[in-house]
Amino acid sequence: MSTTTANLLYLITIAAFILALRFLSSPRHARLGVQIGAAGMLWAVVVTLALNKVVTGWWWMAAGVLIGSVIGVVGARKVKMTAMPQMVALFNGVGGGAAALISLVEFHGVWAHAGDVGVERGIATVFSALVGSISFAGSMIAFGKLQELVSGRPITYPGQQVGNALLFVAAIALAVVAMGSIEFWLLAAAIGAAALFGVVFVLPIGGADMPVVISLLNAFTGLAAAATGFVLHSNVLIVSGMLVGASGTLLTTLMARAMNRSLANVLFGAFGKIVAAPGAAAAGGDGASVRSTTADDVAVMLAFARRVVFVPGYGLAVAQAQHDVRNLAELLEEKGVDVRYAIHPVAGRMPGHMNVLLAEANVPYDELYEMDTINPEFPQTDVVVVVGANDVVNPAARNQPGSPIYGMPILDVDKSQNVVVIKRSMSPGFAGIDNPLFYDPKTVMLFDDAKAAMEKLIAAVKSV
Amino acid sequence: MSYQLVTELTILVLAAFVGFEVISKVPTLLHTPLMSGTNAIHGIVIVGAIIVMGTPHPGLFMRLVSFVAVILATANVVGGFVVTDRMLEMFRKRDEPRKEAQ
Numbered sequence: 001m002s003t004t005t006a007n008l009l010y011l012i013t014i015a016a017f018i019l020a021l022r023f024l025s026s027p028r029h030a031r032l033g034v035q036i037g038a039a040g041m042l043w044a045v046v047v048t049l050a051l052n053k054v055v056t057g058w059w060w061m062a063a064g065v066l067i068g069s070v071i072g073v074v075g076a077r078k079v080k081m082t083a084m085p086q087m088v089a090l091f092n093g094v095g096g097g098a099a100a101l102i103s104l105v106e107f108h109g110v111w112a113h114a115g116d117v118g119v120e121r122g123i124a125t126v127f128s129a130l131v132g133s134i135s136f137a138g139s140m141i142a143f144g145k146l147q148e149l150v151s152g153r154p155i156t157y158p159g160q161q162v163g164n165a166l167l168f169v170a171a172i173a174l175a176v177v178a179m180g181s182i183e184f185w186l187l188a189a190a191i192g193a194a195a196l197f198g199v200v201f202v203l204p205i206g207g208a209d210m211p212v213v214i215s216l217l218n219a220f221t222g223l224a225a226a227a228t229g230f231v232l233h234s235n236v237l238i239v240s241g242m243l244v245g246a247s248g249t250l251l252t253t254l255m256a257r258a259m260n261r262s263l264a265n266v267l268f269g270a271f272g273k274i275v276a277a278p279g280a281a282a283a284g285g286d287g288a289s290v291r292s293t294t295a296d297d298v299a300v301m302l303a304f305a306r307r308v309v310f311v312p313g314y315g316l317a318v319a320q321a322q323h324d325v326r327n328l329a330e331l332l333e334e335k336g337v338d339v340r341y342a343i344h345p346v347a348g349r350m351p352g353h354m355n356v357l358l359a360e361a362n363v364p365y366d367e368l369y370e371m372d373t374i375n376p377e378f379p380q381t382d383v384v385v386v387v388g389a390n391d392v393v394n395p396a397a398r399n400q401p402g403s404p405i406y407g408m409p410i411l412d413v414d415k416s417q418n419v420v421v422i423k424r425s426m427s428p429g430f431a432g433i434d435n436p437l438f439y440d441p442k443t444v445m446l447f448d449d450a451k452a453a454m455e456k457l458i459a460a461v462k463s464v
Numbered sequence: 465m466s467y468q469l470v471t472e473l474t475i476l477v478l479a480a481f482v483g484f485e486v487i488s489k490v491p492t493l494l495h496t497p498l499m500s501g502t503n504a505i506h507g508i509v510i511v512g513a514i515i516v517m518g519t520p521h522p523g524l525f526m527r528l529v530s531f532v533a534v535i536l537a538t539a540n541v542v543g544g545f546v547v548t549d550r551m552l553e554m555f556r557k558r559d560e561p562r563k564e565a566q
Contacts, residue, residue, distance in 0.1 A: 017505050018482060024498055025489040031552040034501055038545040041508065048514045056520045060531050064517065068538025075539070076546035087547060088500050091507075095540035098509045101533035105516040108526050120469050218503060225506045226479075230472055232512050238472055239479040240508040246483025247502040251495060345492055352495030356551050364558035370492055 002051045003233055009047045010236035016040025017240055021247070027365050044236055081360045082317045085349040086146040089214045092221050093139025099224040100132030100191055106231055111184040122179035124230035129187060130171055130194040132224035135217045137198030142210050142217065145202070146349065152207025160204060161268065167197045205267060211350040212255045212266045219248025251351060258345035260397070260408035290426065293444040295453065298385075298420050299460030302328075305382035307338040309374065311411055312358065314348050315388020315423075316450050322361035324454030325387060329363070331461050341367055342374040342384075342411050344392035371411055381416040386437075388422070388450050394435045404433055419443040422453045497551045504544025510537035 016036050023033025072091075079087045103125045110117050117125065144150035171193035178186030205213055222244025229237025256263050302308055310325060329339045341363065347354035355368055369377075378384065386393055396403040397410045413419055419442055426438065437443055446453055490498045513533040521527055 013508075017508075018486060020501065020505070021483075021486045021490070021498075024494055024501060025486075025491065027491075027494060027552070027555040028557075030494055030497060030555070031549060034497075034504075034545060034548045034552060037501065037505060038549075041504070041510075041541055041545070044508060044511050045514065048511045052515050052518050057517050057527060057530070060527060061514065061517050061534060064513075064531050064534030065538045068535040068540075069542045071535070071539040072542030072544075073546055076543045076550060079547065081551070084496060084500070084547075084551070087543075088496075088503055091500070091503050091540050091543045091547070094536040095503065095506045095509055098513055098533045098537040098540065101529050101536070102509060102512040102516050105521070105526055105530050105533065108521065108529075109519065112521075120466065215499065218499060218506075222502070222506045225509045225512075226476060228509055228512045230469075232515060233468065233472070234511060234515075235472070235475055237508055237511060238475050240505050242476050242479035243483040243486075244502045244506040246480050247487045247498065250484060250487050251499060254495075343492075348496075350496055350499060352492055352497070352499075355493045356496045356554070359551075359554040359556070362554075362556070365493055365555050366558050368493060 096135030128227035133194035137195040295456035313389025319450035321451040507541030
């Protein structure tokens with residue numbers, strides 16, 4: 001067996017992957033990094049094919065690679081940038097599924113030859129089989145929720161947590177007994193139970209929290225791949241899997257922090273189920289009213305401003321208005337207005353999603369400002385235009401201790417001179433919480449679809 | 465505990481530290497490409513899929529399971545890298561020439 005040679009040659013792949021992640025630290029080299037990573041992957045495949053005595057199944061292998069490549073290329077090329085979270089969930093899920101199936105086949109070999117699996121290999125097999133399976137099924141449900149094939153609202157029923165916990169324990173028990181008795185079908189059953197657990201684990205989590213779940217499942221798949229590395233004694237799997245595990249863990253933590261919630265609350269809190277709005281009574285109760293305005297008035301405000309900051313939210317992407325916002329921004333820049341974009345860490349449907357959507361609309365990335373950079377600038381900003389964002393500019397997060405989002409870091413747009421909120425109606429956002437910003441005397445509301453509003457604003461600014 | 469396992473655990477722990485170190489330097493601007501890029505990297509399970517597909521198995525069932533594993537892992541690798549590259553292609557600076565997306 002050429003495990004040593006393989007592990008030596010895989011070092012190139014390991015280096016390529018680490019370099020790929022290293023190059024992601026700047027948008028300038030990021031693309032080169034990904035290409036290095038892809039080359040490293042190709043190298044690993046070539047080495048594996050060359051060194052492992054592929055005894056049988058050449059045609060199967062070729063057919064599998066061909067089918068997988070077609071699925072991958074078509075999926076990756078066709079997907080809309082707004083649907084990126086679903087796509088990541090899907091590709092993540094299939095990776096987890098592959099890891100689970102690999103340990104199943106490996107275990108079948110042990111079973112068929114009436115061998116002994118050993119404690120060390122047994123633990124790795126159980127881990128990669130169960131975690132891979134959970135990741136697969138969970139990702140598919142996450143995909144379904146984001147694609148709106150499954151209801152985005154949390155699905156809950158009595159005894160859910162207890163039932164889920166029992167299912168999880170049952171899956172582990174089945175797998176452990178399978179290892180002890182070297183019984184193939186028990187492991188297959190355990191993988192099935194784990195898949196079922198993956199489904200019921202994600203179902204009660206609301207659509208707004210799916211990015212956290214996807215990121216967590218991403219870490220899961222990475223760890224499952226690392227465990228597969230222990231089963232097959234392949235260092236490249238261990239390192240790559242762990243790199244992904246680390247990345248997924250870090251991103252999950254960052255996201256939970258950006259929403260000011262604990263991971264446990266995200267996973268088990270069924271957030272967004274009860275649309276009770278304590279802010280609504282408070283804000284509506286003081287007789288505060290909403291000021292509505294017209295595109296022409298806003299155009300005048302914008303054209304004579306020194307600095308305008310756009311706050312794009314997911315509503316902008318849904319309306320496909322990114323290109324119109326960029327056109328409006330360029331028009332204002334021609335008039336000498338300093339235009340910036342303020343991006344909240346959880347704007348869009350996954351971290352950094354809004355940046356991708358704006359990059360697609362040709363907005364230069366040096367005009368995109370992160371929350372911590374732009375927040376001190378709001379007092380010197382003449383007009384903030386909030387398009388399709390809601391909870392991330394809700395001052396209740398800062399000053400209403402009773403609010404469900406209290407403590408969440410927000411963009412302090414209410415500290416600027418004027419705020420324009422473009423919104424279709426007064427309906428609450430994804431989290432179902434009312435927004436006192438709309439009742440602020442500095443705020444004017446432009447009730448319209450984001451795209452229609454942008455088109456009207458462009459026309460109006462041109463005629464100012 | 466075998467010597468090999470200890471070595472592998474050492475590699476695992478070191479990889480975790482390298483991972484945290486490198487990933488914490490990625491700006492939020494690029495977090496979506498990071499997520500889909502790491503997604504592509506865990507497609508390295510394709511190595512495992514090739515190994516199990518290549519070993520002889522009694523019966524058609526296991527061959528089918530390996531076959532599905534190869535398909536899934538390949539879709540993971542190819543899709544992950546293509547979509548990440550597609551995203552990163554769009555990022556440009558203010559003074560760079562514009563690539564019209566549409």
